[in-house]
Amino acid sequence: MNKHFPAPGGLYTDYYELTMAQGYFKQGLHEDQAVFDYFFRRMPCGSGYVIFAGMVDFLDALQSFRYEEEDLAFLKKQGFEDDFLDFLSRFRFKGTIIAPREGEVVFNNEPLISVEGGILETQLIESLLLNLINFQSLIATRASRIESVLKAGQTFVDFGLRRAQGLAGYQAARAAVIGGAGGTSHTQAARLYGLKVIGTMAHSWIQTFDDELEAFRRYVEIYPDKATLLVDTYDTLHSGVPNAIKVAKELEQKGYRLNAIRIDSGDMAYLSVKARQMLDEAGLEYVKIISSNSLDEYLIRSLNLQDAKLDGFGVGTRLVTSYQCPALDGVYKLSVFKGLPRLKISEDVAKISLPGKKTLWRVYDENGMFYRDAILLSGENPEETETIFHPDYEFKNTRIAGLPKEPLRHTVMKEGQVIPPERNPYIISEYRRERMRKLSPEMKRFENPHVYKVGVSRKLFDLRRNLIKSHIGKNF
């Protein structure tokens, strides 16, 4: 954290978390122990998987989640009472948080994060957690899908700052790198998160000179060893590429090599093939071709299917806003209070939550590939769990006895103390790559991906069914 990055503070929350917090405080319930679970219900853009991301920022924000004088003054004006404000002035989150590693491959309807502690503190951080985890997981997922359609040697970078949703550009850049982007054009995000920063010239550079050739020459005078020339300001094939070739040959005379040309408009498949041909004929096989116009995983896949000759992609709006599905629907539900399992009933059966304190396991098949995820009640031994069940349909079940299992979640904060997480987005991305290799290809396709199965133990199945019955008995 530093002055260029917002330390959200204790008011970075939905107001009702505060009114409820005062309620718990006044009722003397605030230290009664609770467990909340974070999970999302729907796969974004129909993806077969999600890349979990955002924990580093969340843990950082949690440590600045405090109430300063100006915050307390604001709350007093809203009518909060002095004893509660006094309590808030000393507030520090002292709970325990369990979560997957960033970069983990995860699925819907599994308890990804569990937050344990007093009901007041665990409730108060709900909005902060949802806000930061939902968005970065969404963008890391879209980026990972882009990586999945690249050919060998191709790379992509985040160019989205100008169309990012305001300050979301910071987190979009980080999440894009976790998902596989090589870097970002967002200079401040690059500095804050240790990302590679990328960019050379805009059309306006070309327009400030009398002609395009002059503009290219003046640019490579300054950057002889790393220039990427933008070739579509006037006419890509009749002006931009021929001028870039002239400049590249002039650079060769001086012992330099032009890095790349960039095409920002027109038919990328056609233009890249023609430009490649022109560059190769001039002996400039080493000059790369970069494309950057409304790209996403679908368009890049299409360009690659057409054998477009592209070495890199600048991806903007459609990545950083996740254009076709701009929100992950993550929620945060109470599952234990005062030691008792709690349930959120819903008219929609599939929306009824999983009660109790739970553990989450990844089960592998004989080939070392991800096979199932298993949700057990805390204390159950996964080695003794023979079968897991669809939470709503008992007849849908799978035998997992004897298969290798690993815990999918780890303690990231213990009674208010952070266990320092991996912060380097490139190392996190490498972990993601490893994990993605263990996910079957049929779950990676974009159209109707195979649904990865997440099941519950017999004990959890029964607990949930019995709690539903008892609520129905009481409330209908």
Next chain:
Amino acid sequence: MNKHFPAPGGLYTDYYELTMAQGYFKQGLHEDQAVFDYFFRRMPCGSGYVIFAGMVDFLDALQSFRYEEEDLAFLKKQGFEDDFLDFLSRFRFKGTIIAPREGEVVFNNEPLISVEGGILETQLIESLLLNLINFQSLIATRASRIESVLKAGQTFVDFGLRRAQGLAGYQAARAAVIGGAGGTSHTQAARLYGLKVIGTMAHSWIQTFDDELEAFRRYVEIYPDKATLLVDTYDTLHSGVPNAIKVAKELEQKGYRLNAIRIDSGDMAYLSVKARQMLDEAGLEYVKIISSNSLDEYLIRSLNLQDAKLDGFGVGTRLVTSYQCPALDGVYKLSVFKGLPRLKISEDVAKISLPGKKTLWRVYDENGMFYRDAILLSGENPEETETIFHPDYEFKNTRIAGLPKEPLRHTVMKEGQVIPPERNPYIISEYRRERMRKLSPEMKRFENPHVYKVGVSRKLFDLRRNLIKSHIGKNF
């Protein structure tokens, strides 16, 4: 600005703005005068209008757009040279900015903001301007569309923090209020921007008590005069509403009135009608009904067409991400350099920009309604402009002689000095309301709205046509 809000700083920019800046500097061009225009090309979600917003944040950010030691150290590591870094260490934006008032009703392809100054400074702030103006204008527009479908007495508020794109929640809350929201649940945004803050209880409050009635009673003990009870935790009509009625009657005994009930799931049309009936039969006509489940302008319109009995709406994800159209495609194009008009050519004729320094006028019809917007070259007298033309088709033109006109833009920064803008989002929203009354209903409808016409003067038409011809002569 304060410590909870990010002062973006001079690195809040696409990296190529910096490489170009060093290029201009090294070439000794950096003080050559330029004009850039901001405009957007496509109406978001097919809207017939856009609400212009984001200038206060942009002007604030511009004043913190500086390079501190840590920024310069980062740039040095990227290979920037000492003389340029020394220049940056003293960098202050000293240009002039002309823009509409926030809350103005605007249209595509008109130069909304013009930025005049040295080429280096005007280029360097491009990404910052695009990032902040695109997003807030988008959200203010969606909010204004929501307001347009409300019935008399209905209100709506922003509940979107948890699904907002990370830190974008700040600006979404502000823009929502500019667009007509009564307030926000985002407590930090409320404090920073002076917004009304809203919220009472979540399902977890209900779940922490043995039963719903107990949960309601304990809540109104703390908030007897302003409680909104969430009634859908177990069963809205058989449990939630009857319990809320009991509590409301108990409150009446103590001289208080229950404020509202909130329904967060199920069929809002059906449930609200039934709940209204139950409340009225209990003599609780004053208790309001609030709804909050995946709402946007389309769903609220639909609920109102079904005569749902709803007094207020909590609008989240679909507003704060502008779900169906999560980006406004605003761009920033060079139109003048060294006193000469500049043009960006494109394969797509409609994307060719408007050259030269321009003024923008709103033309009224005889009834005082918005009729046309007129773009003139600087120095042209709008009173002497008899006809305006479609920029591409001379035969499409409109006579505006004798009609009332007003300048749509004003100087908001003069040679680096801000002219203090209206900061109060509620006053800005009131201005928007006034302006919206002058926009014909057929431009406000959601399906195929009538297209508001924006034309150019004869002189601008000719300048653009001649510049296109001269480029074609040179480059084909």
